[in-house]
Amino acid sequence: MDTVEQLRDRLLARFPGAGITVVANPSPAAQHSLLLTAATARDLALFLRDEPGLQFDQCSNVTGVDWPDKEIVDTTKVTLPDPAGGPPKVVEQKSKRVEPGCLEVVYHLYSIALRHGPVILRLRTANRTDSVTLPSLTPVWRSCEFQEREVFDLFGVVFAGHPDLRRILMWDGYQDHPMRRDYVEPDSYEWEPTPHGEVLAKARQHYPAPAAAPEAPKP
Amino acid sequence: MIAVAPTSDRFLEVAPLQLRDWFIGLLPQSLRWITSGLITVVAILAVFGLLFAYLTLAERKILGRVQNRPGPNRTGWFGLLQPFADGVKALTKEDVVPRDADQVLHYLAPVVLVALSLLGFAVLPFGRHLVPVELDAAVLYFFAAGAATELAVFMAGWASRNKYSLLAAMRALAQLISYELPLLLSFVPVVMLAGTLSTTEIVTAQGGWTGGWIPHWYVLTPWGFAGFVIFMIAALAESNRSPFDLPEAESELIAGHLTEYSGFKYALFFMAEYFGMCALSGMAVTLFLGGWQAPCAWLEFIPSYAWFAGKLLVLLLGFMWIRATLPRLRMDQLTRLAWKFLVPLALINLGTAAFWSLTAGWTGPLQLVRWAVALALVVTPFVVMGRRLTAGVAPRTYRYAAS
Amino acid sequence: MSVSDLTPLSAPGGSTVRAVHDEFHGDLLEVSMGPHHPSTHGVFRMIVTLDGETIVKLKPVFGYLHRNHEKLGENTTYLASMPYTDRLDYLNSMTNNWAYAVAVEKLAGLAVPERAEYVRVILAELTRLLNHSCLAGFLMQDCGCSGTPLMYAFREREKILDLFESLSGSRMMCNYQRFGGCRVDPSADWLAGAQRLTDGYGAFLDEFEALLTGNEILMARTQGVGRLSSALAISAGVTGPALRATGVAHDLRKVDGYGVYPRFDFRVPLGDHGDTYDRYMIRILEMRESLKILSQALAGLPGGPIMDPKAKLRGFRPKAGEAYGRIEGPKGEIGFYLISDGSANPYRYRVRPPSFINLTILEDMCLGRTVADAVIILGSVDIVLGEVDR
């Protein structure tokens, strides 16, 4: 099985317009992935599945990843003319900018027929709030049906073209998406007397005099 | 009018009757007839009531032991008080009757079921002189009482006014009706050979031993053995026991027509099931296993009712043994087994029995020919139909991956 | 009989239902089997739409045992997630631990000593024996054998659990593997115990097969029931014995050749019909293969350290990056996908649950069959709700 770059070139050869970039994976596992654009994702997937040389017929794993907005402080060196006419001073200027986050869906593809290893596709939504739609790959691989429903349920990514997009783990009336990084736990839970940390703080807030406050050592 | 105990027989044989006559002697003339009837009824209820209690315990013990665990042994010594504990539990459980159930029928169903399954004991010859009722058409009476139990199952299913129990009651009825036929057809050869419908005469017809060792029981003849097997399979289905316990199966939506019953009514249904099981196996013993006949001449000293009880217990243990082992049949397979396998076999068995009775006179080498032809008439249809029944079903061989 | 007053759960959007009966005669009955139905192997629910006896639509409903295992994984260190993996598929804690350890070792590039690899293979094959015999027991229970085969399977399972307890300290929650090896070195008499078990297991399997495999009622109930084509199985991501029952030769022990599996010779049984009987038989034959592996592994167990001396127990911070490690668990391909950002907690901790994905085709197998068949088909798919709901 050729390397990721060769695969990308092969895909680009087949689909000239598609925007495919390689996302390097610094860890020793060296499982690099291909970032696809939402528009051409399904055709690429069909190609990967049906191309005689590739035949990726099993989509083993579909994972949702939440990349929240990142505040990047980049320091740039600026030479300021010294108002007092002295030599120009080099001073670092910190400029804060917010890089918009995204919801990402990672597909691990394997080929049972040709027994070769994972090709990892990544699809990213435009942002985390309003446009969170991605093309569903269930028509290509049936195994994505439940896993995409789980990503929809826990992350909030809407999959266009999914046959039965409903919540799968949480109950239908649930509003929030628990796996997002900025998920706030609902405060309605039964207090467990774990003796310390924010659990104890939350407990004190719930039950003014918790029955099991850890007593001071008896003298 | 009451049959006075014959004095010719051994002491143990007539002991129960002499006890009864002594007791009746104490009463004035007018009450004698009633009390002798009452004594027989009380005797049957006591014996089979206790047998029901200890059958439930035996079943759980055997099921336990088969599964390498002791079974109930906490109540009393070795769990002997367990049935009474279950009885108390059933009595103290709240008896919930659904609001829009048909009160009268809902109450009547278990009562009718238990009554009908008890009626069957009236004609079973427990011992040489221990026959509750001497009827000319005894076997027909037994199956008439048996056939009416379907009515009670329907009443239970309908009265609960619950869609699932009605659906399941319909299934139970389909099972009972489709196994009524093989049950009746399998005892007709016995009546043909014994020439009578009365159970006592059928048992006496199976008396005597060739060479003191081989008894003349019908089960030891080819058509008798086939009839016995069909009778037992049909009896299993009639009493909703293991391979056919579809109505209470957990794969069923809910617990069949017993869904809306709780407390003692639920226990009554199981009492009826066990009475039905005892009655059917009692009839099987009478028809095929020579009732109270001893297996060989020199064993005559053991009283006849002991032989009947022994054979009955062996059959009941067989019921439990099958329950511990076999999986359940699906509904369509169950009815297909009845209509396409058991009924044809029972009809062919009629032919074999006819051949057997016609060639009764053959002796010497002809005897072997007679046995050979009879065996052929039994085995070949079994094998041919067996293969057609299990056409698409066979153990498979498996290949292994090349790499 | 109008549709029961059970208000049907909201199921907007057409589902993948191929009309089994073109002409609808009579009323459809919507029944909810579960979540505490006696034969659904845990809190699992199926909304079944019945036309008389045959199933027209079957919607599985999960989530009753959902603890958000993956969010827990993100809030604790790598080591602290190891005891939680025991609670995923609570029948096979050793293979869950191993899958997680493989993923982390791939992420951080850790080496694993020879002896640890052999011990891992021995424990994984013991878990496979335990899981497959339990499954066969539960399947017979659904067919109605009133518990006898299940008790025999549990009798053997107890022996294996005693081995796990004397090694790792707990029967089911072993928490035994670490990144770079195992926690405790098995003693000589433990290995002798494992050898005794392996020698005795063949006799149990023969007795089990004598009781069940030739049984006409069982064959009638399971052959031709719940057929699955190999194309649909591959596309639906079905893995493990259910996939091999349809004739696809896909066993990660052969395909990936992870650990020291290439050193052992064992065969991968394949079925032809992909029905419930094949799934049952494949598991029985796989148990026999596991016995072969076990005896070879026990014979060839090398000396040496059980834990890579350089492996750090605390303060384990793998460099940024991601890795997807998978092994052939008893239920199928169990995998862990980890994204690390250099801190002590994983950034994303994802479990690839085989039973959850194998359920995708439950509806396709049950359409047109009766309720009694649906129970058996669910039993043959072999799900454990701890892994399905995570």
Next chain:
Amino acid sequence: MMIPALLLIAFVILASAGVAMVLRNLIHSALLLVLSWTGIAAFYLWAGAEFVAFAQILVYAGGISMVVLFAVLLTRPARDAELPVTPPTVLRIAAGLMASAMVGSITVMAVLTSHLVAPASARAPGLTVKDLGALLAGPHAAALLLVGVILTVALLGAIIIAAPEPAPRPEDQP
């Protein structure tokens, strides 16, 4: 001595038949019908004909009651089988009386003209099952076979008419 028991049985038969006619709930009336059939079987027993009595119970209480109940259930679309009884009008009452008068007269005439002398003792000489069998197989054999054939033909006809063409179910193809 038997006369009061006889009257009681007769009363049970007539009462259950009468109530069965009046009741609105079809299932209850069907079950009462079964009660009246068993009453008739009791009569046979009183007359000493055990075989006929048990055959009556086996056939009627076992078989035909099931047919009646299944027929009632499968034809009633509504949940419970309440039969809407229309109010009696003068015309209906008249027709009813006329019909019962006709039937009554025929039965009374048959009873009076039959020269069967009711014997003093209640129990007629016992006719054993063996003689019954011999009679059936002997002189009446032709009638017995004819009845058998008619029943089978009726059964097969019913099945052919009732059975819809079932679509080949994927149930059992291997």
Next chain:
Amino acid sequence: MLGTGLIKGLAVTAKNLVGSYHDPARYTTLEYPEVKPKLPEAYRNFPFLVTENATDPMGTLRCVACQICEKECPPQCIYIEKSKDKKPDAAGKPQIYPAVFAIDTSVCMSCQICVEVCPFDAIKMDQEYEIATTDRFGALLLNREQLAKPNSYYHQIHPTEAVEVDARLAEERRAAEEKAKAAAAAKSAPKSAAPAPKPPAAPSAEAPKPPPAA
């Protein structure tokens, strides 16, 4: 031929029925209250704190409240408050001791990670499994007094492991002793720089100690 599979199955159940009376392998039930299960040595239930001897449990706690186990515990069920003052420990060196050491056994899943990460062998896994209580909150939060158990009990439940731990501790004490003697010798010689800061993770140096109580 139809039925042979059924008969073979019946034969197997019959063999088990008969076998359960004479073959111990076919009768696996342990009648619990009367017959206690024989626990393997590695069996682990809730943790307990090891004290050097039974006479003065609070005085000879091995635990030095380093709170490593509190950080590493997956469900965060251990709660430690350091003591303000120091107390001489087994080897006579003044050490901090835990003023409050509470384990919430309703949350603890006895995964023994605390035992694995504890550098002082102060916490070990117990084998006591009959610990039902009536009070859901108070009784399940075990405090220091309820958790402390003597080293002899440790020898009783984990014999081989206890011997290894004691050997290792004794050897460490001997090594620490020589270092202390060497340091003392060095100190009596020229005034060397302040003794190198003791690496926190290194086991504490102890003065010679009388052999541990039997």
